[in-house]
Amino acid sequence: MKQENTIMENKIFRPLDLKKKMRPAESIIQSLLFISGVLSIFITVAIVYELGKEALLFFNNPDVTFAKFFGTTQWQPGIGLFGIWPLVTSTLVTSFIAMFVSLPLGLAAALFLSEYASPKARSALKPILEILAGIPTVVYGYFALLFMTPLLQKIFGDGVEVYNMLSAGIVMGIMILPLISSMSEDALSAVPRALREGAYAMGATKFETSIQVVLPAALSGIGAALIIGISRAVGETMIVAVAAGSGPNFTFNPFKAAETMTGHIARISGGDLSYNSIDYNSLFAIALMLFLVTLVLNLISQGIINRFRQRYE
Amino acid sequence: MNPNRDHYPKGEALHRSLSRRYRSASIWQTLFFSALVIAILSLAALLYNVVDGAFGYVAFEYKNDPSEFTSKALDDLNKQELLDILTTNLSSGAFKKLDNEKAMEKRSKSDLYTLVLERLIQIDTKQTWSMTDSIFRSSEIKAEVAKKYPDAKLEFRSWLTPVFLTTPMSSKAEFAGVRTAILGSLWMVGIAILFALPIGTGAAIYLQEYASKNFLNRVIQTNINNLAGVPSIVYGMLGLAIFVRALEPFTSGSMFGVTDSNGRTILSAGLTMGTLVLPLIIINAQEAIKAVPDSLRQAAFGVGATRWQTVWHHVLPNALPGILTGSILAVSRAIGETAPLIVVGASTFISLDPEGPFSKFTALPIQIYQWTTRAQSEFHSIAASAIIVLLILLLSLNATAVLLRNRVQRKY
Numbered sequence: 001m002k003q004e005n006t007i008m009e010n011k012i013f014r015p016l017d018l019k020k021k022m023r024p025a026e027s028i029i030q031s032l033l034f035i036s037g038v039l040s041i042f043i044t045v046a047i048v049y050e051l052g053k054e055a056l057l058f059f060n061n062p063d064v065t066f067a068k069f070f071g072t073t074q075w076q077p078g079i080g081l082f083g084i085w086p087l088v089t090s091t092l093v094t095s096f097i098a099m100f101v102s103l104p105l106g107l108a109a110a111l112f113l114s115e116y117a118s119p120k121a122r123s124a125l126k127p128i129l130e131i132l133a134g135i136p137t138v139v140y141g142y143f144a145l146l147f148m149t150p151l152l153q154k155i156f157g158d159g160v161e162v163y164n165m166l167s168a169g170i171v172m173g174i175m176i177l178p179l180i181s182s183m184s185e186d187a188l189s190a191v192p193r194a195l196r197e198g199a200y201a202m203g204a205t206k207f208e209t210s211i212q213v214v215l216p217a218a219l220s221g222i223g224a225a226l227i228i229g230i231s232r233a234v235g236e237t238m239i240v241a242v243a244a245g246s247g248p249n250f251t252f253n254p255f256k257a258a259e260t261m262t263g264h265i266a267r268i269s270g271g272d273l274s275y276n277s278i279d280y281n282s283l284f285a286i287a288l289m290l291f292l293v294t295l296v297l298n299l300i301s302q303g304i305i306n307r308f309r310q311r312y313e
Numbered sequence: 314m315n316p317n318r319d320h321y322p323k324g325e326a327l328h329r330s331l332s333r334r335y336r337s338a339s340i341w342q343t344l345f346f347s348a349l350v351i352a353i354l355s356l357a358a359l360l361y362n363v364v365d366g367a368f369g370y371v372a373f374e375y376k377n378d379p380s381e382f383t384s385k386a387l388d389d390l391n392k393q394e395l396l397d398i399l400t401t402n403l404s405s406g407a408f409k410k411l412d413n414e415k416a417m418e419k420r421s422k423s424d425l426y427t428l429v430l431e432r433l434i435q436i437d438t439k440q441t442w443s444m445t446d447s448i449f450r451s452s453e454i455k456a457e458v459a460k461k462y463p464d465a466k467l468e469f470r471s472w473l474t475p476v477f478l479t480t481p482m483s484s485k486a487e488f489a490g491v492r493t494a495i496l497g498s499l500w501m502v503g504i505a506i507l508f509a510l511p512i513g514t515g516a517a518i519y520l521q522e523y524a525s526k527n528f529l530n531r532v533i534q535t536n537i538n539n540l541a542g543v544p545s546i547v548y549g550m551l552g553l554a555i556f557v558r559a560l561e562p563f564t565s566g567s568m569f570g571v572t573d574s575n576g577r578t579i580l581s582a583g584l585t586m587g588t589l590v591l592p593l594i595i596i597n598a599q600e601a602i603k604a605v606p607d608s609l610r611q612a613a614f615g616v617g618a619t620r621w622q623t624v625w626h627h628v629l630p631n632a633l634p635g636i637l638t639g640s641i642l643a644v645s646r647a648i649g650e651t652a653p654l655i656v657v658g659a660s661t662f663i664s665l666d667p668e669g670p671f672s673k674f675t676a677l678p679i680q681i682y683q684w685t686t687r688a689q690s691e692f693h694s695i696a697a698s699a700i701i702v703l704l705i706l707l708l709s710l711n712a713t714a715v716l717l718r719n720r721v722q723r724k725y
Contacts, residue, residue: 032515040516046551206342
């Protein structure tokens with residue numbers, strides 16, 4: 001009698017417990033979505049594993065020693081020359097030139113857009129930077145080889161080789177400029193308005209406010225932009241492949257041709273490359289170095305941005 | 314701190330210092346603005362440089378005189394006569410090869426005309442001039458050609474023509490076109506989007522709608538942001554190791570009975586490109602999903618919808634324009650990328666249209682790269698024409714994206 005009662009109560013008064021209802025389709029979909037999310041981690045793992053595996057084959061080669069890799073200055077894995085420096089120095093030179101061009105220009109553009117420009121002027125000027133950012137890098141390569149190099153040859157005379165690091169670096173700077181300016185502008189406009197008003201109240205001019213108050217407050221964000229810019233410059237391939245030269249060359253002279261790490265990978269892998277050769281493995285060693293360098297730079301930059309956001313929120 | 318702090322200028326000195334400060338302020342403002350001017354000038358120089366290369370005078374000679382093959386003027390010949398000339402003058406091996414590519418009888422008249430020019434008469438380009446030179450130094454150029462190449466003809470030529478778009482590759486710049494390259498690019502981008510769009514949207518839905526704030530999901534999010542910053546050539550190496558080598562039976566099509574191919578196919582390139590744009594698609598889709606107001610979700614839950622029903626019927630339809638905008642931007646990134654394709658093994662000389670995912674391929678940026686790095690100036694001219702084609706393609710894609718974005722903004 002009592003049992004019957006509870007069943008009756010169950011039927012009449014208790015709402016259906018939908019939580020316990022099995023929904024197989026729902027959980028299948030959820031696990032598919034989860035797999036898509038986790039796939040990105042697989043990609044990272046695959047990059048590290050594949051590059052690491054082949055790079056290990058390279059470093060395990062008895063001919064490749066630590067002393068040779070970091071101690072000599074010629075890179076020709078095919079004939080037993082394993083000095084990484086020529087590729088590293090040219091990467092450094094082109095990236096340095098690129099940052100030398102893009103940091104001041106990008107920062108100045110960002111200051112103008114965020115502190116000086118009227119909303120109307122900003123909406124007219126920003127699309128131009130966006131177009132610059134959307135142009136494929138191979139087109140910049142064409143520009144570097146057929147416009148910038150002849151221009152530099154006119155300015156600096158015959159010392160400028162047909163392929164040279166300066167032209168590639170300058171054009172790379174133009175390519176990175178929109179990135180630097182948009183990231184810096186974000187940082188500058190995140191500075192609270194109260195700081196600016198305070199400076200004006202003390203009688204500062206707009207320029208003094210921008211440089212002595214807003215810029216220091218946004219410095220971490222600008223630092224993040226700088227680091228991302230370096231990472232882009234180090235990983236950029238097509239401009240240097242077209243304009244910087246084809247052949248490792250240990251030099252710091254920007255008028256000379258020298259192949260960067262990325263340019264070297266592009267040239268060697270573009271030819272007929274047999275698997276399991278030392279050349280093939282060496283490319284993966286270079287790519288692994290590139291990946292690690294850019295990863296560290298990106299992580300630092302992201303860390304800076306995260307800290308910076310917390311400060312003003 | 315500052316020792317001058319207590320000694321503020323007074324009177325006349327104050328005015329002098331004020332006007333000095335205003336002067337330096339306005340000088341710096343001009344300097345800041347000039348950075349933007351430099352950016353605009355660079356863009357203008359780049360576009361001008363490209364257009365300048367795509368048009369201009371070209372001096373060329375006929376290696377073999379047309380009168381050796383026919384008594385009529387070349388332009389007056391009809392299709393049958395052109396065919397006869399080709400049959401009698403081409404070696405039988407060369408003729409058979411052409412016939413195998415496409416039956417000679419089925420080719421159009423202009424096709425045959427080009428073949429006669431290309432194979433028999435053989436145009437020999439001596440020199441090309443840029444558009445600016447051709448316009449402003451026209452008489453000098455004519456004098457120079459008359460002196461240097463007495464037999465040569467000089468004509469003002471637009472390298473970018475409708476024929477350029479519809480002819481396949483050729484080893485001679487005068488007859489080369491971008492047909493195979495455009496088709497290759499479209500195939501590759503299609504595969505990339507088919508691969509990356511569903512997975513990317515799925516990942517974005519998971520991260521925005523399902524994921525709780527635990528360690529794993531934070532790692533996924535950081536990882537996606539980092540993947541977006543990995544150099545494209547590293548993706549190329551990944552594609553080479555995984556899609557070209559490890560998955561060769563699948564990507565070469567030998568699993569499906571295709572025999573004449575290695576792993577360097579459109580499919581490998583498309584999957585590599587899909588991996589490259591995946592983080593971009595995820596980040597953009599996340600932004601789009603974030604922009605859907607929470608009230609929509611609450612309302613759906615309120616009438617008893619499950620989480621997936623809410624996502625499928627309310628969140629996704631509202632986020633769709635944003636997701637599409639993001640994928641169009643991803644497409645335009647993929648169309649312009651060159652480095653991974655070089656690594657994955659784009660062939661540079663392909664004169665046949667790609668037939669399917671297991672064909673060898675070339676792509677528009679690959680052709681631009683190849684032609685730019687050639688020494689002869691006529692190849693630079695067709696590189697410039699190909700760049701114009703690429704830029705127009707990208708411009709129309711981006712315009713579509715902007716239009717879509719504006720429609721979304723109007724809605725909320």
